[in-house]
Amino acid sequence: MIVPDHCGAVLTIDLDAVAANYRLLADKSGKAICAAVVKADAYGLGMAKLVPALAAAGCGNFFVATIDEGIELRNVLADVSIYVLNGPAPDSGPVFAECRLTPVLNSPWNIEAWAAYCNGRGNPLPAVIHIDTGMSRLGLSLRELEDLTAKPERLASVKLAAVMSHLACADEPGHEMNRRQLTSFRRALTRLPKTATSMANSSGIFLGADYHFDMTRPGAALYGISPIKDGPNPMAQVVRLQAEILQIRDVDTPLTVGYGATCQVGRGGRIATVAAGYADGYLRSLSNCGCGFIGNYQAPVIGRVSMDLITLDVSKIPHDAARPGVMVDLIGPSQPVDEVARRAGTIGYEILTGLGARYRRIYSGGKA
């Protein structure tokens, strides 16, 4: 295959930073086992590359969203526990069994399907039961839990591996939901057979030991997103995104920039056109408000983000710094993913999972 030397944009993912983040989160999890959430292709960063680094750092429990992700992960790591958050469908039992995937049972419908499958094969297989305590997304309602405990035979053919819940507002330590969900989860646990328990996501780990239970389930913080809304980010940055300056435009006549002509530049200005756009996950909401860094020089995005390109105002940057062929930092040391997200009006998670397929990806570190 022909591979050009040249590449418009480069995404560098620091596997050592991922491992360091895992170790910090495991430490902060106290006595709890620290799992890793690697759904959505490890938050867009590449499950196949990240999970060996996490396993080498000591992680033996992984959560994915879908069965397809579970299969992919099993093909990478043969000997870890894999939990599938979105649960089993009625027909998916054999695939779960063959790949040794543990389903999270979110609803009476899930429990029925899994029990029927286990019954049919004649031996119970492990599953996690998910109790909803306030997300109202997946998990048994407290009413459904009552129904279940009233008919314990419905769980007879299921091997209960753990009971879990999920926090809705853990990034706001003062939010009343946290304490309310904790109380609700504890109450639910008294109604079920004694087993392993799990509640905390990344931010939940930082809510303190009450929230740790037997297993924590960080995702975002592994990838450098701050688990703490106010205050410094304790996590190492994992991602650096750089894109090339394709062209520099010296403005000799006042002009408008980009689609819809939303930005004017006067005589004497300089514009850099850079090889990344919203098809690469550089969100269109960064139009006229994102920025890049050329070394330590900040260059504001001017005009609308287009599909494959952005335009930066480099008027105040020395000519030898801002020239064709130079790489501009769009996410990196000067501008962590959370800051890019803030400018885009979203959260770091969406920036990471949106990173497109067109970058050349470089994985640094990760050797044993």
Place this chain on the structure above:
Amino acid sequence: MIVPDHCGAVLTIDLDAVAANYRLLADKSGKAICAAVVKADAYGLGMAKLVPALAAAGCGNFFVATIDEGIELRNVLADVSIYVLNGPAPDSGPVFAECRLTPVLNSPWNIEAWAAYCNGRGNPLPAVIHIDTGMSRLGLSLRELEDLTAKPERLASVKLAAVMSHLACADEPGHEMNRRQLTSFRRALTRLPKTATSMANSSGIFLGADYHFDMTRPGAALYGISPIKDGPNPMAQVVRLQAEILQIRDVDTPLTVGYGATCQVGRGGRIATVAAGYADGYLRSLSNCGCGFIGNYQAPVIGRVSMDLITLDVSKIPHDAARPGVMVDLIGPSQPVDEVARRAGTIGYEILTGLGARYRRIYSGGKA
């Protein structure tokens, strides 16, 4: 490989609709040749599947953004013309030559690089010159064009295949930029050797024959995005996105939904949790404002869009219609891509290019 029968979300792409859209655009292009813009993996829909359908519909000229995309396209279609919009880098000449890719020369820097490469190999290779008439993104400024025409020897070793420009406001037929860019382009053409010419994108085709020149370059409209801001969309819909209801929640106690507890639901409400989220390109900006369709019933998104899931209010939908396992239309006949984009505060282009990798993709039609 194990492939589960079951799948949380399905993206169906209608190749016959793409072919019909191409034929309509070719017809509307009058005497001009109609090319197809297939950058960003054919706007996220899958270049490898779409370009054979476009070629079968009569398209022989394709535009991509990057050299990598050009290589990929050449591996699919051996006998078409392929133009690379982002231009050549200094070291990429041999790859362009080997894959018979035609670079678009956007800057003096590009022209110099291409001329040097052609000089080195001893024979001129075709290239397109891009004149900027108001996008201020890629393309020679009028000043740079003057410099070039003052030193025509700089083009001596380049085989001029075409001259192009790009419209900034073509979706607004009344915008003064259109006429200004047209005038500017015509003036520029008088300064260059006579060759093929190209200006119109999808919307530009609908601005009338003045804008057609020798070749039109639609992208978005091929994929069902309306080229006309006001008035009915003349294009056939290409994309249908469906995601499965994983769980139905009957609300017996008032509750809040999702991260940040941004939405309240009262007693008697019903919530459907559906297997698609922002990691699938269902933008987080659709939180509390998107909607799905279950048959003809509309179900508003409530709460925040999360990474792998959304929650819909199905309180008013009959129980036998909204139940686990049912597929919800997120983009489709009842809600075209432009409407989803409007709700998300963006454009259809970003919705399409953001469609994630986790869907099962079904290509319908497309047989010769």
